[in-house]
Amino acid sequence: MNEENKDEAELGYTLLPKHFGKRFDSNIAKISLERAKDINLKRITAIIAPNNLPYRKILMKMGFEL
Known part of the structure; x- marks a missing residue:
């Protein structure tokens, strides 16, 4: 959550390249x-x-x- 605004958050994650294309991201x-x-x-x-x-x-x- 955003510390300044508790109604907001950022979506973020990282996958190892060996997991690309396996639908984990979606x-x-x-x-x-x-x-x-x-x-x-x-x-x-x-x-x-x-x-x-x-x-x-x-x-x-x-x-x-965007």
């Missing part, structure tokens, strides 16, 4: 967003590397905006 994001709703978070942000197109695609599918 499952982690989905479960994290479900939990955020459960605890009534109002805003979730995610900061990604500009060249991380697969993760950007996952977040866009889940309703994130």
Whole structure:
């Protein structure tokens, strides 16, 4: 959670390259967003590397905006 605003949190995680493409990233994001709703978070942000197109695609599918 954001220390200044308890209604906000940032979604972030790192996977080892050997786990890329195994849907862990989309499952982690989905479960994290479900939990955020459960605890009534109002805003979730995610900061990604500009060249991380697969993760950007996952977040866009889940309703994130650029």
